[in-house]
Amino acid sequence: MSPIVKLLAQRISLSLLLLLLISVVIFAGTIVLPGDVAQSILGQSATPEALANLRAELGVNDPPVQRYFAWLFGAMQGDLGTALTSGQDIAQALSSRIGNTLFLAFWAAVVAVPLAIFLGLLAVRFKDRWPDKLISAVTLASISIPEFLIGYVLMYFIAVKMRWAPSVAMINDSMSLLEKLHSIALPVAVLTLVVLAHMMRMTRAAILNVMQSAYIETAELKGLNAFQVIYRHAFPNAIAPIVNVVMINLAYLVVGVVVIEVVFVYPGMGQYLVDHVSKRDVPVVQACGLIFAAVYIALNMFADIVAILSNPRLRHPK
Amino acid sequence: MSDTLLKVRDLKIGATVYPPGERPRDIDIVHGVSFDLAPGKVLGLIGESGAGKSTIGLASMAYGRGGVKITGGEVWINGRDILKGSHKDIRKLRGAEVTYVSQSAAASFNPAKKIMDQVVEAAVEQQKFSRKEAEARARVLFAKLGLPDPDNIGDRYPHQVSGGQLQRCMTALALCPEPDLVVFDEPTTALDVTTQIDVLMAIKEAIRDTGVAALYITHDLAVVAQVSDDIMVLKMGNTVEYGTVDQIINAPQEEYTKALVSVRSIEHEEKAPTEEPVLSVRNITARYKGTQFDVLHNVNVDLYPGQTLAVVGESGSGKSTLARVITGLLPPREGEIEFAGRKLSSDLNGRSREDLRELQMIYQMADVAMNPRQTVGTIIGRPLEFYFGMRGAEKKKRIVELLDEIELGEKFMDRYPAELSGGQKQRVCIARSLAAKPKMIICDEVTSALDPLVADGILKLLLDLQKIENVAYLFITHDLATVRAISDNIAVMYQGKVQRYGGKSKVLNPPFDDYTDLLLSSVPEMKLGWLEEVIAHRKMESAGN
Structure with missing residues (x-):
């Protein structure tokens, strides 16, 4: 087996193992937490018999290991259980919301990633001159301001004053793609501002690091212009760290949008999670936790795979 | 076209330096240098590090490395003063x-791109040739430079070819756009001595066949004598002497040139082994973890008290691995090591503090072997505390003694490594190892990073200290001149085996085995026409590293 296939196989099996471990942690965590689901469903005035009946019905009394495996095998088959509070099937309730969350994250990424990398390249080209400083200042400022504040500020100016985009990002299946994009324009803008700085600065740092190499001097002495040097010779050697930080930010876009979804009343996973955490609906919290963990692990795995594939020494062994 | 291709007049180059603890200030690196180069001719620029030779070479492309700036003078190429050109003119x-x-082709090739893409890039980008024409030309150059499989080598990535091959690819890269002038900056310095000859010959023939002019920069006068028409000797940014190669080599006028031309001045009489050896390496076979082949095969050598054993070989011969085995960093698969009459644990963790104290080490890179945030006094004082528990005035007295022994003196005690020259740093490392009062010191390429005259001083110091302290040296080097200068016994290593072993006079005199013959004959000699002579008389191909 070639070394690169072996490395990739190792990396992927490590991810699966990690996901399994996290499922244990999520399950154990929700058991250890204090509180009583039955109590929170029935309220303070419930009789002890009613509480006992409900607990038996919910299966809370079974041994934890048995409950874990039942839950795990169910999850592997796409059955995430039923929500305690509403009795709804979780997988069904989640499916449209995951779609919405991914839709928002995808369009935020489509805008933010190329923009961040382009700004990073630009900052390298004009290092320590005004364009570099301006880019750094603006992106750092946007990452430093809390995202809900940016959200409300944009809402006030763009939605309320100028009326370019709606302040509430409602979407549904009957809308066309263009209508949907118009609807989510503001949350996409906010998310872009939030993740831009991190990716832009890593692009800048990774490329500047490569710019110290002797082969950059070779390229300069070939008479290439600054952009050719950066784009052809520096960028290919800086891909691994850049992809890494891009993936972490994409993961953030998927799992970290809770606040934005609440601000813009967007029907995504974040809001669904928040609703059910407050009701102590353990199966929903577990399901959401598992999905978020899977997204994080998958994206980071993808970053590592790109890093392995971008290394010519691994791709083309001696 | 005029009969001068490159005309440099009163070239002045400066830079901004940032000394520790002081304000940045501007210094001059080159103080007004002038020379002419006719089409198709080769001018050798020679000098020690800091002479400004690379800086001058790059200035002929209007390039300043790092913070280096061209502050005055003229550089005319093909009748234009390029220093007056715009950015765009310079790029063209x-x-x-x-x-x-460049010196290191391994670092100068982009690891992420195929060799061919990089070789033809300038020719295509500057619209000298179409991509197709440039590739055809590159293949011709690959063949001319003696690269294996010239039709396909361009499809490889830089890490897939050896250092010597990559250096030839770099030469092809430079010749591909049919330039009028090539700047060769120490192109063979990083190569093994037997590989150096091949690359040197390839470069020389390529220059002759393409009729290109060249600036050939090196610190090795014997090398530059083989390829140049004229030579300029530089020192601290000034021209010392400028003349034809014949005049510089055979009739040097200036003292400095004479010092460079004269062979090593150290005479060292070989000592016969007298007592029991201080170190006996017995049947050592070793391999690195996770690999399938042995890098050392059944190695046997002895080192006697107060004497020097030189271990000489090219990269990959196993000489540094031998040092790792002796120090305990790499436990061998077979064999054992006796030191000072006792058996040494093969693993570093099994060794006593006495074992560690009596066996010291000096490294090639003195500046990375010292903590940059400690003073010289702290650095030398550390083994005194650690091994002998010295404190206060007693420790200080001993530090001063050691500083006197290495000819630096007490005033260096409070200096930091960054304030020292390369030779001074290596002296401090020598003092640090002597502080432990060792029976034996492993010297791993300790003079390789130093200029010849500075290296000479270090070797003299080591020999003097050997007489005073009766310490034995295991001297690892690839440089045969160093071996001649200081050894009593020599082990020639080749592909993990001891190829030849014995007293200096025996090893360095005929009859030779084929490898030792190749190695000895590959050392450049300071005479004209040596290169052609030695190539004609070869019995064996070089290792091709």
């Missing part, structure tokens, strides 16, 4: 009229 010049070959 680079990679088209003037190209560059």
